[in-house]
Structures are given as structure tokens and as C-alpha cells.
Amino acid sequence: MHRLLLLCLVLFSSAVFSSTVTKDIAYNPYWLKLGHYNQQRFSSYESEVDSNAFFFSPVGKSDPHAELIATIKAFELADNNEAQCRFPARYRWLKDHFFPQWPELLCPEIDVWQQLINPKGITLVFPTAFMNDPSSMFGHTLLRIDARDQTRSRELIAFAVNFAAEPDATDNAALYALKGVIGQYPGKFTLMPYYRKVREYNDLESRDIWEYPLNLSEPEIQRILLHLWEMQWATFDYFFIDENCSYQLLALLQLARDDLFLTSEFSTHAIPSDTVAALKQYGLLQPPKYRAASGSKLLNYESQLTDEQLVMAQALRDGKPLHDLSLSAKDAVPVLEMAYEWLNYQYYDQGLARDEIAPRLTRLLHQRSQYHVVSPFEPPQIPRVSPEQGHGSARIGAVVSHYENSANRVGLSYRVAYHDLLDNAGGFIPGAQISFFDVEASIDNNERLFLERLYVIDAMSLAPDNRLFDSWSWNVRVGYDRQPTLKKRAGRSFIQGGYGKSFGDANHFQSYILASSLLQTGSLIDSLSFALGSEAGAIWQVTESQKLALSGQALWLFNEPRSDKHIEFSAHWQIALAQNWGFRSSFVYQDWQVSEQQFKLQLLHYF
DSSP: OHHHHHHHHHHHOHHHHIIIIIHHHHTSHHHHHHTTEEEOGGGOEEESBOOGGGOSSTTTTTOHHHHHHHHHHHHHHOSSSHHHHHSHHHHHHHHHHTOTTSOOOOOHHHHHHHHHHOEEEEEEEEEOOOTTOGGGTTOOOEEEEEETTOOGGGGGGSEEEEEEEOOOTTOOHHHHHHHHHHTOEEEEEEEEEHHHHHIIIIIISOOOEEEEEBOOOHHHHHHHHHHHHHGGGOOEEEOSSSSSHHHHHHHHHGGGOTTOOTTTTOSSOOOHHHHHHHHHHTTOBOOOEEEOOHHHHHHHHHTTSOHHHHHHHHHHHTTOOGGGGOOOHHHHHHHHHHHHHHHHHHHHHTTOOHHHHHHHHHHHHHHHHTOOOOOOOOOOOOOSSOGGGSOOSOEEEEEEEEESSSOOEEEEEEEEEEEOTTSOOTTSOTTEEEEEEEEEEEEETTOOEEEEEEEEEEEEEOOOOOSSOOOOEEEEEEEEEEEEOSSSEEEEEEEEEEEEEEEEOTTSEEEEEEEEEEEEEETTSSSOEEEEEEEEEEEEEEETTEEEEEEEEEEEEESOTTOSEEEEEEEEEEEEEETTEEEEEEEEEEESSSEEEEEEEEEEEEO
């Protein structure tokens, strides 16, 4: 009788039922999370899901109330349980909180799926940044569903939950980056074996992986998985900066509890390291496990071998028979292990033919098995600071500048993301810089306002040479800044890039030299100006909290009659006052049309 009455209310009394009951439900925070709704201007709502199949109502994307009415109608009026089994998380939540008279959820296909997954826990997986891929320059996150019978050795056959863009295979790197920024690719959740992602990140891209078990109960895990099932019918416009892999995983995880609102603080950008830190703030993270990349393992082995051992390992790697080296068991083991890791790294890194390499790898393993000697290698050292313990990716600063030939200025700086070479290095890749949308504005003694700089991107990768790798370093800088001219500090827009070599250890002392090119234009430049030259520098980690950087560049200008050179030298010293506070002092010498010296002090806060 009650069920019949409810049907009548839904079908014929919407003016009463919808306004008094369902509106409260429709704007319940958990219903909004189920529909991925965000509040827009003027109190309206819009779902981030962009596929019509995710909604029962034609206006469900922009009207959570209409979607609720259509959902209840579908659940109540269906002759079978197709609607309930398509959206089991919606059905379970509505039944548990508002419609206890509804029958139990009976979905054999979901039962079989969950038996296959056999869930006991969930682990957040954080592969560190990969500088050669625009979509992975900030890192990546995914989930691993841990089975009840899982051990450390069986983790690789667990299932992984990944959210990623589905790009057009014909797009080049520049178009890929552009479309990713403006949301022109669809993004989807997928479920796959975890070993596929480890192979992709650990082996193919040589990225270290951090694995964080999550503090979730089994009922909370059940809520997440039921909503993951619903995600089969959901596609999203993928944005590299905000609505990306890390953001959408937070949107999935926050379904675990009514009081979790993990995405609320990520309205403008969602950097993976920040999203991991957000989970820590909610008490969801357990201490992480570290899975060293193949390249990290290889460098660790290399650091423990002599030059002679390395030469022998290279010979074995290239196919030389072991008996030609006349080694004792104690001496053969490290050489064989190094040869195997080296060849295995090359196999993935260079995409070598499996038919040729697999037998050689098997032969090296067989030879190693003949020696009943424990490996002499110490395991790779776990980084002292894990990613969630690093500084916040956004940065704001108070700036005081003194110029030799211009009025002094005070100002503010702001950076959307994410890390430069002077920032506190803990939790970030040594020798890598990705600074996105870095802006500084100032006012002088005469109350004149200036835009000092706007760097859309300022990226640098310093990969030093060593005994194993002949590595190349590069940088790219795109934006606007000011340079000294005969009358004033004038603005220019520019694109600059360099390619070259770096040397040393990024954790201690590192130097670099790059061939550099520049395109620039501005109010005091007659036309588009082109320059060639070089850039060099050094970065010294003086102490754990202090860093010194020196850099200089000399560029020769073409098609610029006012000056045929552009010279700049800078010295920076930064003290990390705390995890999210820094103090930076700088001296900059510039020579374009005239020479200029600048002294700058900055108090920086990361968040």
C-alpha cells in the first residue's frame, strides 16, 4: 500500500512530493557527490559528467532535483532491476536513508565482478613526475584495489583504478598539450591489472612509485566500488590542470563517507601531490611504501660497483659469455645482477625486440641461479621526504626590489604551480623545475603599477651524465617580463628554450650549460627579434634548508638595431624557514640597451 502511494506521489503529485521531500534529498551533499555536481553562480548546479548516459533526466546534468525525480521513477517503475543495477550506489543510498521499503539490491553481474576483485582495502598509488610527457609533468595518481588474500608478492596481480584522457593518436605533442589544457579530450575511469601500470610507470618511464594504503572500512570500500560501477556510463572533459586524474579520484574516494569533501578545495587546479596531502589532512593515509623505478635500481647498483665490474657487466649485457671473464662466485654475482638489470632497463627504455632480448635475460637469470650467494647490493635508498610531505604547489610572495637606475618597488607574486629549483626540494624530483603561471606585480615610489613578469611556463630538466647514461638537459620559458632600456624598464613577450648538458648530483651540487635560442617582441622592439647564445648555471644544496643558485646567459640578437646582445647574470639564495615558508634574496644584473642591477627580497608562502 505504501509502495503504491509512493508511486502515485511520484507520478501524479509532483507539486507536493517534489517540493517538500525530494528537494531536500536532491540538495543533500551526498546526492550532489553521487552526481558530481558543483555549485555554479547564482546557486545553480552543474555536473562535471559530460555523457548523457549518466543521467535519467534530459536536464539531469544541470538540475540535480530533476535527476532525482527521474531516478526514483526509474527505480520504482522498472519491471526489472536494470535501473538499480546500472546505478547501484544511488539505489543503495536512497534505500538506506529514505526508502527502506525498497527491495534489496540484487545484481548478479555486480556480485560476480566483486567476487573477482575480492576487495579488502584500497591503496592510493602516486607515480612521480615524468618530465617528457605534458600530462604527467606534475605526477599521476591511481588506485589499487587490494584483495583479501593479497601479499606483497601478489600486489602486481591486483586490480588498478585509473582515470585518464583518451587522446587522438594522430595529435602531436604540442596539440596534445593544448587540447589537454582546454579540455578537448574525454576522460574515463578504467579497471586494469596493476602490473600494467607498474610496467608503464616503473619500467617504461622509469618513475618511482609511492603506495599509500588508505584508512577505509569495508562498508566504505563497498560504497566506492558501487559508484565505480556507475562510472561505466560517465565521461568527463579532461583538463590537465584541474579536472584531471587526481581530482577525479578524489571525487570517487569522497563517496566513502557522508562527511568527506575532498574536492572542495581544488576549484582552480589539482596538482597530484596536493591531492595526496588532502587525503593526509582527512586522516586517510597510512605510511607509504616505496617502489623504486628501474632506472633508480640501476643507478643504485652502479653506485656500488667499480669501473672494472661495470665494464664486465656491460660485456655480459651485450652477450659476452660468462666463462670468458673467469670470475669467482663472489665476484660473478654482482656483475650478473647488474648485467640483467641493465639489459632489462634497455629493453623497456629503448623498446627492443622481445624475441631477441628475452632469451638473453633468461640466460643471465639462469647463470645467476647457479651461485647460491646472497645479493651483495644494498637496496635503493628511500627518499627522506615522501610527496605528501613536500611544500604546497601554489605560492604567494611579498617582494621588495631595489634598482640601480629605477625607482624602488614593492609587490606581490603568485604562482599557480608547482616547484622551481630554489624551492625546498623535499618530496620533489631533484633537478626538475615546473613553474606554471608565475606572475609578479609591483608599485613604485610614485604609485605607478607594473606587471613585472608573467611566465606561462618555466620548466627545466637537469639530468646529469653518469657512468650509465649519456643524458641531455633542457629548459623552456614562455611569458612576459621587463628589461632595461634607454628610457625605462620596458616589457617584452618571449619564448626561450635551451638544450645541453648537466653534471654533478642534483641532491648536492649540480652545474649545467645549454645552447639557447630566443624569440621576443615588445613595445621597444622594432619587430620580432631572434637571438642565439648560451646559458649556464650551478645549484648548490648548501644545507638541508639552504640552497644557492647562480646562472648566466649571453645571447646575440638579430634584427634588433638598438642592441646586439642580451646579457644576464643572477644569484639567488633561499632559506626554507618551514615546510611551507621560504625567504629568498636575489641579485640580478641585466644588460640589454643599458645595464641594470637589481636586489630583491621575497618572503614566500606555499599552500
